[in-house]
Amino acid sequence: MDERLEKAFQTANFMASLTGQRKIALEEFQQGLIYYQSGASFTVTKDLLGFVKLLIDSGYTEDTVLIDDNNMPVQIKDVQAFYDNILDQYFQSANQYFVKYTNLKRQRKVEDLIKYD
């Protein structure tokens, strides 16, 4: 096969893996954003973080009802602790996503994209 054509195919393979790997990294990030408490699940979005901060700033710090991802009402006893936990979870997941994404950007070969950590 023509050398330049072979290289083009190699690049195409690399791009397919890179695109798939970026999507998986995003899925892993989103999976990491799910926070569980008292049988309820909350996806830690910027909206949730902002709303919970608003509750705290408005003085709703105890026994406050939140609606989870499945529209289930849940009473949160300590809203500050809940906020600290979801904020921590958000940053942990975001940092992991950042590391994975930055690492993917640096790679130039399929083997490096799928190398075990």
Next chain:
Amino acid sequence: MTKGVLIFAQNNSEIDYVKLAVSAARRVKEYLNVPVSLVTDSPDHLLNLNAEDVFDQVIDLWKVTDYRNSQIQNRSFHDGTLKKKILKWNNFSRSDCYGLSPYDETLVIDSDYIICSDNLKAVWDNIYDFAIYKNSYDLSRWRISYDHLNQYSIPFYWATVFYFKKNEYTESFFDLVQKIKENWSYYRLLYCIDAGTFRNDYAFSIAINIMNGGNPNGDFASPLPGKLYYTVDKDIVDSIQGNQTRVLVEKESFPGEYVALKTSGIDVHLMNKYSLSRAIDNYFEDAL
């Protein structure tokens, strides 16, 4: 309330489901830290695998059910895009899990479901009676996803992983699955299912639809945490290491060509049993 995981493993002439179940059970213990019981028609095979101590209980289908008269069907098992075989497929025992499970709260997983996170820990001690995956993500991203049984039909649920609490509601649900199984040719036509083979996914989806009174947004089945990530048997499992898996996913329109991908820290349903079995062998060889 006792809690634990139940895994089904019914071997055929080529696929050692018991070996896959042993590997899955070790992962459950590592990531979820609950006891695991095995339902199998080949309990003696555990001795060959030196895995008698992996399971909390081993439930022998020959002893506890009318297994001799149970149905068996055939289906094709792929090992990548280019290789396939027609083999026996014993998947009719799943509806018996209510009676077979020794636990009050049970998480049932397929033997080819690779746990790589503690995500499913969230299922225990919640208010739900029954939880199952509806949302899924195919690592290929180009294949048509399983949202509904077909374009005119009801929502699709994955019987790969599900949780139930023993009570009268869930007992009724599994009775219903049993009836659907016994009258499969009728339900298959009623719900416009093309495939002739019985699939637990279909039977569960139909039973959930009935339990919901035909309302696709009914509340009988709660969602399990996150999504079900999967590859099909036309993809190839390259290897597994810790909480990471490496797979070759078939390319669209190029049979026999694959895209290499890696997952990290997410549970994955890897349907190619041949290559999964090889990957498990290599994993344990590397560990020794």
